[in-house]
Amino acid sequence: MEVRAYLRYLNIAPRKTRLVANLVKGMEVEKAKAQLLFCKKRAAKPILKLINSALANARNNLGIDGTFFIKEIRVDQGPMLKRWMPRAFGRATMIQRKTSHVTLVLEVKEPRKIERKKEEKKEEVKEVRKEEKKEMPEIEIEKPKKPKILKSLPSVKKIFRRKSV
Numbered sequence: 764m765e766v767r768a769y770l771r772y773l774n775i776a777p778r779k780t781r782l783v784a785n786l787v788k789g790m791e792v793e794k795a796k797a798q799l800l801f802c803k804k805r806a807a808k809p810i811l812k813l814i815n816s817a818l819a820n821a822r823n824n825l826g827i828d829g830t831f832f833i834k835e836i837r838v839d840q841g842p843m844l845k846r847w848m849p850r851a852f853g854r855a856t857m858i859q860r861k862t863s864h865v866t867l868v869l870e871v872k873e874p875r876k877i878e879r880k881k882e883e884k885k886e887e888v889k890e891v892r893k894e895e896k897k898e899m900p901e902i903e904i905e906k907p908k909k910p911k912i913l914k915s916l917p918s919v920k921k922i923f924r925r926k927s928v
Contacts, residue, residue, distance in 0.1 A: 768817035770865040777863040780806040784836045792831040834870035
């Protein structure tokens with residue numbers, strides 16, 4: 764099953780955004796996230812947010828869980844903001860502030876349906892509340908778990924950069 768997510772009016776030129784989009788095209792979502800976390804391009808952060816948004820939509824709205832991969836990621840040109848810059852001898856040159864529209868399509872490799880029924884949830888909550896009223900056990904506070912860090916990073920593709928950092 765396909766899940767679509769759109770990012771409109773991104774204030775980065777499509778040519779620059781396509782460099783990052785082509786890095787993750789066809790990858791599994793977890794590998795793509797790791798790739799984008801370590802990418803130094805400015806367009807990596809909005810694309811990472813778009814992938815996270817598409818995953819959340821698939822799990823919460825559509826009830827699909829499983830291993831996703833990026834089937835299609837397309838960067839189209841949005842509207843240009845046209846500005847003028849003063850130049851010598853009373854001339855002016857036009858500056859084009861380009862924007863991008865990004866379309867992301869995720870596909871499920873191994874689908875697992877999440878079946879949730881509101882009525883069953885309400886009944887379970889009521890039962891749990893009745894039990895809590897009867898017995899008040901001591902509450903043990905668990906420390907929050909540290910975020911899981913990937914020990915073995917997937918092979919990181921390199922992007923051409925004119926200047927080294």
